[in-house]
Amino acid sequence: MRIIKTFAVLLIFATAVCGQNNSGVEVTPGNEGLTVEYIANEGISITHGKHRILLDAVHRQYRPAYAFTPEDILSKIESARYPYGNISMILVSHHHLDHFHAESIARHLMNNNNAVLVSSDQVVDEVEKSGAELKKLFPRRSAKPEQFRRIKHEWKRSEVLEQEGLKITFLGLKHANSELPKFRDVQNLGHLIEIGGKKLLHIGDADMLAENFDSFGLEDQVIDVAFIPYWFLLSKDGKALLKKDLRAKTIVAVHVPPSNQSKTIRDILVSMPSAVVFTQKGEMLNY
Numbered sequence: 001m002r003i004i005k006t007f008a009v010l011l012i013f014a015t016a017v018c019g020q021n022n023s024g025v026e027v028t029p030g031n032e033g034l035t036v037e038y039i040a041n042e043g044i045s046i047t048h049g050k051h052r053i054l055l056d057a058v059h060r061q062y063r064p065a066y067a068f069t070p071e072d073i074l075s076k077i078e079s080a081r082y083p084y085g086n087i088s089m090i091l092v093s094h095h096h097l098d099h100f101h102a103e104s105i106a107r108h109l110m111n112n113n114n115a116v117l118v119s120s121d122q123v124v125d126e127v128e129k130s131g132a133e134l135k136k137l138f139p140r141r142s143a144k145p146e147q148f149r150r151i152k153h154e155w156k157r158s159e160v161l162e163q164e165g166l167k168i169t170f171l172g173l174k175h176a177n178s179e180l181p182k183f184r185d186v187q188n189l190g191h192l193i194e195i196g197g198k199k200l201l202h203i204g205d206a207d208m209l210a211e212n213f214d215s216f217g218l219e220d221q222v223i224d225v226a227f228i229p230y231w232f233l234l235s236k237d238g239k240a241l242l243k244k245d246l247r248a249k250t251i252v253a254v255h256v257p258p259s260n261q262s263k264t265i266r267d268i269l270v271s272m273p274s275a276v277v278f279t280q281k282g283e284m285l286n287y
């Protein structure tokens with residue numbers, strides 16, 4: 001992992017600036033390799049070569065319990081301005097408002113016809129609807145039909161999307177609290193992203209049940225980084241899953257609420273000292 005290597009070089013030459021995230025893992029600003037940057041809640045941006053992917057990273061202020069995309073960044077994403085002018089793909093785990101905002105994504109697609117939204121019917125339906133409203137306001141600018149790609153969500157089903165230098169396996173997962181009617185039909189997609197020689201796993205708000213994961217053979221994969229809702233790291237069942245189906249070289253806790261954050265971070269690191277906790281925009285992993 002580049003963060004370790006780079007730190008070793010810094011120790012020798014002591015010339016560059018090195019940041020540190022709240023988990024004590026040293027990080028350095030972007031490079032030519034694979035970069036994963038935290039945006040908000042479960043949102044990350046993944047950059048490698050020509051691929052610039054936003055995953056669960058485009059959402060507006062919703063409830064106090066959820067971190068949201070900072071307004072200056074959201075405005076740059078919506079208008080496709082630097083450094084968000086060259087987004088190639090937008091991924092969304094599910095349609096809850098702490099993971100996506102339909103109009104914000106529709107605005108980006110309208111302003112950047114090179115970006116493609118790849119997600120469930122629930123997400124794509126809402127973004128298309130929002131795009132139709134925007135078209136009335138901006139008749140000369142609109143997203144093209146080829147900017148929308150639907151992934152059929154079905155529990156335990158997976159689907160693969162491959163492009164040059166990128167492979168994404170979409171995983172049909174149940175959302176947390178799936179026993180409740182409110183959550184039963186949420187189309188929650190996991191993403192196993194192979195890019196830059198690494199494997200990244202993101203599970204959205206997956207239900208913390210072994211059966212939710214065991215049909216995908218994830219335990220046979222060598223996963224480099226897994227982005228996991230922090231409550232998994234605080235629970236016995238969640239930790240058991242992280243040792244087996246969701247095993248990864250680096251576990252990054254996400255979805256950490258803004259209030260009482262330092263206590264939550266402390267609790268996570270007591271429970272799993274090797275974890276990285278993403279809470280601040282700009283925290284990143286470089287490979």
Ligand SMILES: [Zn+2]
Nearest residue numbers: 094096175205
């Ligand atoms: Zn959710």
